[in-house]
Amino acid sequence: MLKLEHVKKTYDGVTILDDINLEIEEGEIVSILGPSGCGKTTLLNLILGITDADSGKILFDGKDITNTAMEKRGFNIVFQDYALFPNLNVLNNITYGLRNKPNISSKEEVDDLIELLGLREHLNKKIDQLSGGQKQRVALARTLVMKPKILLLDEPLSALDGVIKESIKEKIRTIAREFHLTTIIVTHDPEEALTLSDHVMIINKGNISQYGKPEEIVKTPENDFVQEFILRQLEIKKNNIYSLFSVPRTERVPGMMQEVLVS
Numbered sequence: 001m002l003k004l005e006h007v008k009k010t011y012d013g014v015t016i017l018d019d020i021n022l023e024i025e026e027g028e029i030v031s032i033l034g035p036s037g038c039g040k041t042t043l044l045n046l047i048l049g050i051t052d053a054d055s056g057k058i059l060f061d062g063k064d065i066t067n068t069a070m071e072k073r074g075f076n077i078v079f080q081d082y083a084l085f086p087n088l089n090v091l092n093n094i095t096y097g098l099r100n101k102p103n104i105s106s107k108e109e110v111d112d113l114i115e116l117l118g119l120r121e122h123l124n125k126k127i128d129q130l131s132g133g134q135k136q137r138v139a140l141a142r143t144l145v146m147k148p149k150i151l152l153l154d155e156p157l158s159a160l161d162g163v164i165k166e167s168i169k170e171k172i173r174t175i176a177r178e179f180h181l182t183t184i185i186v187t188h189d190p191e192e193a194l195t196l197s198d199h200v201m202i203i204n205k206g207n208i209s210q211y212g213k214p215e216e217i218v219k220t221p222e223n224d225f226v227q228e229f230i231l232r233q234l235e236i237k238k239n240n241i242y243s244l245f246s247v248p249r250t251e252r253v254p255g256m257m258q259e260v261l262v263s
């Protein structure tokens with residue numbers, strides 16, 4: 001569905017992304033995971049068409065879109081800061097993009113999204129009257145009414161915590177499944193990537209360190225970077241979670257953390 005072939009990007013002679021190869025199937029949730037500065041946003045910008053690659057190809061449904069303008073790609077992004085309009089109420093934020101393209105979503109479809117994202121009681125509120133989680137749901141609704149071919153999410157959970165985070169995760173999963181919508185998530189948080197995605201792409205210094213299903217990455221990290229950086233962060237969280245659930249060290253078994261995190 002979406003394919004990147006030997007994509008390379010440099011800025012001022014410095015290689016930011018080096019020979020990126022990636023294939024994403026329709027309806028999949030894929031996370032791009034890596035530390036700050038590794039090239040995640042650059043990769044997202046290349047897929048969106050905000051930035052051009054120095055070399056390599058980007059294909060969508062078999063068509064070469066490497067040189068296709070951003071607005072013609074039909075992908076859509078929810079930015080980290082949500083980029084909502086503070087002077088408009090929630091409903092007008094959600095339907096903003098439909099002003100010039102009213103046929104993209106019917107009234108019923110907009111209504112279904114409002115219901116799905118639990119926004120009905122907030123429709124008349126201004127953006128600054130909303131919590132972080134509510135803003136994130138408005139941003140999701142505003143993007144989804146435009147029926148993107150691919151949904152891109154830039155650090156969708158980083159400003160949220162605890163229960164809100166889990167509920168937004170659940171919404172993202174439901175949307176991807178229900179609409180069969182290919183979803184690409186950029187994150188620096190291993191827990192987020194491993195619990196939310198079908199596949200995780202780990203980037204280190206512009207290269208793919210490992211690409212696989214969450215359980216493959218947890219069970220068989222392919223190199224020291226994945227082992228040290230990604231799994232060590234998880235280990236810290238795991239210990240915190242285990243202690244939270246009072247699981248004695250001797251009773252901790254492989255796979256348990258995933259269940260604890262997902263449930």
Ligand SMILES: Nc1ncnc2c1ncn2[C@@H]1O[C@H](COP(=O)(O)OP(=O)(O)OP(=O)(O)O)[C@@H](O)[C@H]1O
Nearest residue numbers: 011012016034035036037038039040041042043188
């Ligand atoms: N327009 C630009 N011009 C020059 N260098 C850039 C530009 N955009 C990004 N870079 C550099 O490319 C590298 C990767 O940046 P990028 O924003 O893709 O990283 P990231 O993984 O998304 O980081 P973070 O998690 O901190 O957002 C950084 O060293 C950054 O300074």
